[in-house]
Amino acid sequence: xxxxxxTLAVNFPRARVWPLLGDVEQVISxxxxxxxxKPREGDRIFGQMRVKLGPIAAAFxxxxxxxxxxxxxxxxxxxxxxxxxNNSRAKADVTFSVLEEGAGTRIDLTVxxxxxxxxxxxxxxxxxxxxxxxxxxxxxxxxxxxxAATAPAAEEEAAASSDVVAAPAPEPAPEPAxxxxxxxxxxxxxKDWLRGLFGGRSLQDNHGRSR
Numbered sequence: 377x378x379x380x381x382x383t384l385a386v387n388f389p390r391a392r393v394w395p396l397l398g399d400v401e402q403v404i405s406x407x408x409x410x411x412x413x414k415p416r417e418g419d420r421i422f423g424q425m426r427v428k429l430g431p432i433a434a435a436f437x438x439x440x441x442x443x444x445x446x447x448x449x450x451x452x453x454x455x456x457x458x459x460x461x462n463n464s465r466a467k468a469d470v471t472f473s474v475l476e477e478g479a480g481t482r483i484d485l486t487v488x489x490x491x492x493x494x495x496x497x498x499x500x501x502x503x504x505x506x507x508x509x510x511x512x513x514x515x516x517x518x519x520x521x522x523x524a525a526t527a528p529a530a531e532e533e534a535a536a537s538s539d540v541v542a543a544p545a546p547e548p549a550p551e552p553a554x555x556x557x558x559x560x561x562x563x564x565x566x567k568d569w570l571r572g573l574f575g576g577r578s579l580q581d582n583h584g585r586s587r
Contacts, residue, residue: 378488378489378490378504379486379487379488379489380486380487380489380504380505380508381484381485381486381487382484382485382487382508382509382512383482383483383484383485383512384482384483384485384512384513384515384516384519385477385480385481385482385483385516386480386481386483386516386519386520386523387479387480387520388480388481388520388523388524389476389479389480389481390449390474390475390476390481392481392523393474393481393483393519393523394446394449394474396519396522396523396526397444397451397472397474397483398442398444400412400416400421400442401416402522403519404423405518405522406515406518406519406522407511407515407518408511408514408515409425409426409427410423410424410425411423411424411426413437419441419442419443420439420440420441421439421440421441421442421455422438422439423437423438423439423440424436424437424438424457425457425466427495432462432494432495434459434461434462434464434493434494434495435459435461436457436458436459436464436465436466437457437458437459438455438456438457438458438466439455439456439457440453440454440455440456441453441454441455448473449473449474449475450471450472450473450474451471451472451474452469452470452471452472453468453469453470453471453472454468454469454470455467455468455469455470456468459493462493462494462495463493463494464491464492464493464494464495464496465490465491465492465493466489466490466491466492466495467489467490468487468488468489468490469487469488469489470485470486470487470488471485471486472484472485472486485512487508
């Protein structure tokens with residue numbers, strides 16, 4: 377199974393982050409393309425992941441388990457899903473550690489995964505790593521917005537009674553994305569590569585100077 381490591385950071389203390397990670401509904405709402413198909417049953421989770429890559433669209437429906445150890449602030453997710461329409465299958469094992477880092481929190485993840493079927497060609501190499509990097513960054517932004525939108529009442533009261541000018545109210549927590557459009561991520565990757573290749577100049581400018 378291919379393996380990836382990812383790290384994300386949020387500007388909230390671990391005491392706030394850890395309980396939210398155990399709330400499957402909240403966490404799923406931060407992940408592009410993911411949704412629950414029925415309520416959680418103990419450690420078992422039932423959901424789906426919708427992915428689009430150009431003309432290829434897949435909806436992996438399946439189930440998994442989530443176990444969390446409060447003593448060590450670590451957890452394990454096992455999941456698998458299938459898309460009968462494309463005869464594709466996905467399987468992943470994720471281990472994570474939630475660490476205090478200054479006033480914030482760092483989450484380290486190790487992901488072992490397998491893809492079969494039409495999307496298997498994207499399960500190796502730099503493409504899947506870059507997509508994972510961008511997805512992790514987006515998940516971290518959504519998670520932080522979710523934490524900001526669910527600030528405890530005590531914190532809100534303290535801010536209201538403080539003599540310091542209150543900061544603007546946080547933006548509403550993001551709505552779950554209906555589909556992970558990997559094609560858009562690949563296009564963004566290509567633009568970043570071209571920008572680096574031409575030193576930030578537009579392709580049109582470079583084309584004109586080459587005449």
